[in-house]
Amino acid sequence: MAMREPELLEVDVWRSGGDAGGQFRTYAVPREDAQTVLDVVTWIQRKLDPTLAYRFACRVGMCGSCAMTVNGRARWTCRTHVAKVARGNRLQIAPLANLPVVRDLVVDMRAFFDKWAKAGGQFTPTASRRDDFVRVAPDTPARREVDAAIECIGCGVCYASCDIVAWNPAYLGPAALNRAWTLQNDVRDGDHPARLAAVAGDAGCHACHTQAACTERCPKQLSPTTSIAGLKRMTARAALKGEL
Amino acid sequence: MRTADWRNRDHPSYWAFLVHRVSGLTLALFLPLHFWVLGRALAGEAALDEFLRWTEQPLVKASEVALVFLLAAHLAGGLRLLLIEFVGWRRQAKQSWVAIAAGVALFCALAFALNLY
Numbered sequence: 001m002a003m004r005e006p007e008l009l010e011v012d013v014w015r016s017g018g019d020a021g022g023q024f025r026t027y028a029v030p031r032e033d034a035q036t037v038l039d040v041v042t043w044i045q046r047k048l049d050p051t052l053a054y055r056f057a058c059r060v061g062m063c064g065s066c067a068m069t070v071n072g073r074a075r076w077t078c079r080t081h082v083a084k085v086a087r088g089n090r091l092q093i094a095p096l097a098n099l100p101v102v103r104d105l106v107v108d109m110r111a112f113f114d115k116w117a118k119a120g121g122q123f124t125p126t127a128s129r130r131d132d133f134v135r136v137a138p139d140t141p142a143r144r145e146v147d148a149a150i151e152c153i154g155c156g157v158c159y160a161s162c163d164i165v166a167w168n169p170a171y172l173g174p175a176a177l178n179r180a181w182t183l184q185n186d187v188r189d190g191d192h193p194a195r196l197a198a199v200a201g202d203a204g205c206h207a208c209h210t211q212a213a214c215t216e217r218c219p220k221q222l223s224p225t226t227s228i229a230g231l232k233r234m235t236a237r238a239a240l241k242g243e244l
Numbered sequence: 245m246r247t248a249d250w251r252n253r254d255h256p257s258y259w260a261f262l263v264h265r266v267s268g269l270t271l272a273l274f275l276p277l278h279f280w281v282l283g284r285a286l287a288g289e290a291a292l293d294e295f296l297r298w299t300e301q302p303l304v305k306a307s308e309v310a311l312v313f314l315l316a317a318h319l320a321g322g323l324r325l326l327l328i329e330f331v332g333w334r335r336q337a338k339q340s341w342v343a344i345a346a347g348v349a350l351f352c353a354l355a356f357a358l359n360l361y
């Protein structure tokens with residue numbers, strides 16, 4: 001049986017260096033069934049250019065480390081099939097937007113996670129290990145809000161897709177605000193007033209223009225837009241009551 | 245640091261945002277003209293009538309329809325925002341809200357156009 005000639009993908013990959021800070025370089029990669037964008041990047045690094053820098057860990061959509069800009073849109077590359085995103089046989093792969101590039105496809109996520117801390121992203125316990133488990137009924141409204149927003153993997157796709165992050169570098173961004181919203185609805189948490197104050201500022205929830213790019217792109221199908229709208233209502237209510 | 249380009253913005257919610265913003269700005273530009281026309285009434289009946297006769301021209305009529313469309317679009321966009329922000333709309337409902345907003349705007353413009361001619 002004659003071997004089938006493998007179809008070739010033409011892949012433009014962002015490489016650091018040079019005066020412009022970087023440029024796209026084109027690689028030819030054999031196309032395969034059920035191939036992910038991460039597979040393509042790995043193939044280039046293993047077979048064509050070992051100096052290519054990129055980041056991944058779990059390969060199954062859990063760790064949130066593999067996000068890149070694929071054909072102009074931020075995506076988790078380990079769970080994005082080439083067949084879904086390639087235009088003909090072309091693919092363009094760049095680092096995430098709105099974050100400083102360390103090298104090639106790797107961005108510095110520090111600003112992203114620092115903002116989680118600024119938004120009060122840490123859980124503040126009100127009980128100790130000597131206490132019994134708190135029972136939170138699954139059908140309470142607050143618990144439902146948490147359930148709808150809790151599955152964030154911290155991939156930064158929303159952050160890279162949000163225009164407001166690009167326009168206002170101080171803006172806390174969709175993921176950090178989404179995290180704050182889950183904690184504001186967590187009945188076990190003991191830091192609600194301080195967190196509300198943290199997200200009520202100029203760089204907080206009210207900076208959001210409800211463009212919903214975050215919601216459009218979140219690979220976990222979360223809706224940071226809804227969470228942020230919730231924070232807007234929560235802060236407005238607190239302000240009316242004179243608590244803020 | 246790289247910034248996202250238009251490929252990132254090509255989604256229904258962004259288009260809704262854009263229509264809302266552009267219609268808002270255009271209406272804001274139109275307002276001074278509107279007040280000026282109302283001001284003509286103070287200058288006397290004749291002045292106003294003369295102006296109103298000018299508005300009978302087809303081109304002016306057409307831009308009036310456009311104006312009503314902009315108003316309706318801006319109104320629908322505002323309602324959409326209120327629903328998102330106060331009713332806590334979810335991801336699944338997104339497309340439908342954009343569609344409903346566009347529909348309401350078109351309907352108003354059409355109704356106005358039919359009335360006009």
Ligand code: SF4
Pocket residue numbers: 161162163164165173174207208209210211212213214215224225228
């Ligand atoms: S809804 Fe808000 S946070 Fe999400 S992309 Fe739009 S402006 Fe950014």
Ligand code: SF4
Pocket residue numbers: 151152153154155156157158159174175178217218219220221222224
């Ligand atoms: S909200 Fe979604 S897009 Fe944003 S960091 Fe979490 S999982 Fe990623």
Ligand code: FES
Pocket residue numbers: 056057058059060061062063064065066067076077078079
């Ligand atoms: S490698 Fe872990 S989410 Fe993609």
